[in-house]
Amino acid sequence: MTEHLIIGGGVAGCAVARELTRRGAGCRLLEAKTIASGASGGPGRRGVRANGRDPREIPLIRRAREIWPSLHEALGVAPLFERSGHLLLIERPEDRLEAEARVALQSRMGIPSRLLGKEETRELEPAVGDAVCGAVHCPDDGVADHTATTRAYGEAAKAAGAVIEEGVAAGRLIVEGARVVAVETADGASHAVAGHLFVLANSAVRDLVAPWLELPLWNLAFQALLSAPIDPVPFRHLIGHAHRTLSLKAEAGNRVMISGGRLGRWDEERRTGMTIDSEVAANVADAVAVYPSLAGLEIEVADAGHLESLSPDGVPIIDRLPGVENAVFAAGWCGHGWAIAPAVAPLLVDWALDGEQPAALAPFAAGRFSA
Ligand SMILES: Cc1cc2nc3c(=O)[nH]c(=O)nc-3n(C[C@H](O)[C@H](O)[C@H](O)COP(=O)(O)OP(=O)(O)OC[C@H]3O[C@@H](n4cnc5c(N)ncnc54)[C@H](O)[C@@H]3O)c2cc1C
Structure with a gap:
């Protein structure tokens, strides 16, 4: 062979x-x-998200979202994907313009998407802070155990x-x-x-x-934080944000994962990454700004040990x-x-x-x- x-x-x-x-x-x-x-x-x-993706990647995520729900059956393992839906939260009125355009584009490209107002967003996410004035909702997005x-x-x-x-x-x-x-x-x-x-x-x-x-191409060490258990986890969806570097996921054992693209420091000699205290604090502060009940959240795991490559x-x-x-x-x-x-x-x-x-x-x- x-x-x-x-x-x-x-x-x-x-x-x-x-x-x-x-x-x-x-x-x-x-x-x-x-x-x-x-x-x-x-x-x-990891987020399995079409919402906010570059249009060149939309045909790929459309195919992938057909595969994700039954992938575990094909691989003979326990479920890997959870369809939580994704909400891209908006706090600044000016971000609604891009959101409107994205919703129209994504809908045309076969990704069901809706622009929500302040009250509709609260119906889906009751614990969201008062400054959130809307969201783009993609109900078919979700999360998977990478x-x-x-x-x-x-x-x-x-x-x-x-x-x-x-x-x-x-x-x-x-x-x-x-x-x-x-x-x-x-x-x-x-x-x-x-x-x-x-x-x-x-x-x-x-x-x-x-x-x-x-x-x-170049490489960066993205930061990922995992909290101690909290009760209740204040959000229900995979959460992104229009202008904050923020992604939130509810994890097993009532933990919260905070990521979104903040960076750690990579040590090339030791081939490992370390988080930077100010970046950890900024990531948590953004999470609290959007979900005030996260105030006082304790971070148990702060990781920047997984290099990702980037293009211009x-x-x-x-x-x-x-x-x-x-x-x-x-x-x-x-x-x-x-x-x-x-x-x-x-x-x-x-x-x-x-x-x-x-x-x-x-x-x-x-x-x-x-x-
Ligand atoms: C913190 C974080 C959060 C992320 N969140 C998301 C998300 O929510 N949604 C999303 O879609 N994507 C997300 N990503 C990106 C996604 O995880 C990566 O794009 C994806 O996992 C890349 O997969 P890969 O197989 O190409 O690379 P990798 O998983 O990096 O695999 C490459 C492998 O090659 C090995 N290797 C390196 N050099 C050699 C060599 N010389 N010989 C042999 N092996 C070698 C490495 O050890 C490694 O195991 C995130 C990434 C990070 C770091």
Whole structure:
């Protein structure tokens, strides 16, 4: 059986491994640390949100939202996705203009969306602060357990014959003619690539493909906070905000997850991230400003240990290696690559096996940054 090689054991790599084996193809996945140790791991859950997404990603999230509700059945595990609905809260009257335009666009693109006034918002979220004057509501959005999903994809691939190697870091790609023929690992071993190579190592993709392509990518350590239990958790939906850097989720055991894009500090030497006290305090202050009953909230877990890659225009770069017929790569998810992964993985496999770039991936080509 032709063996395809995957670099990276996050949701992208594990979902591609599962998709390849589902189609009867053999594959080997190399993961530098452990499965779900990168951006696809860490505390709490991830938002599966169409609301507020870049229009280029809407076709992907539409496909993904068809997959999420029954994904656990396909992977043979307990439910992973909860349809909580998403509310993008508005406090400044001027933000209603963008919200109106977004609601119209999202509705046209097949994402049921509604602009709510102050009272309607309170009917859905009674504990919201008085300054909130409206919201964009997407009832089909939700949340999913990222670590469990990534591991479930990996386990399903393994059960179907994939070889998953942890603690193996890919180093150099060896190209002969127009094909990648092998990948050298940090310990000097060489892994042959008989079929296709999928470079899905997120924060390491830029360096891995650097000999062929200068990608405008950089890495940041996003902050995620998990509170001590509180009773009651004051919100019911996945919560976002029009102008505050804020995302709120209700977690198991009456805990609150606070994130949204505030940053920690990355220590390249130790390969780990640390939170910054002022950023933790600012994230909590924003949460309290929107839900006053969170005042006094105690934070039990403050994490910034999961690097994410970013691109200049806020959407990923998904492409083939130039001049190489059997290698695709994807990175630059910009903090929202999780929710679309169940749609992106089958498209990447289509591209590799059929040779044709799927139309839904065309907006993410690296060429958009060329002169
Ligand atoms: C705090 C936080 C909150 C987020 N919230 C959301 C959200 O609400 N909604 C959403 O849609 N997205 C969210 N995201 C983004 C989302 O989690 C990521 O876009 C997604 O998980 C990326 O998956 P990946 O498989 O590409 O990368 P990763 O999960 O980072 O996996 C890449 C893997 O490659 C491995 N690796 C690195 N170098 C090598 C090498 N040389 N050889 C072999 N393996 C290597 C790494 O160890 C890692 O396990 C969030 C991200 C963070 C950090």
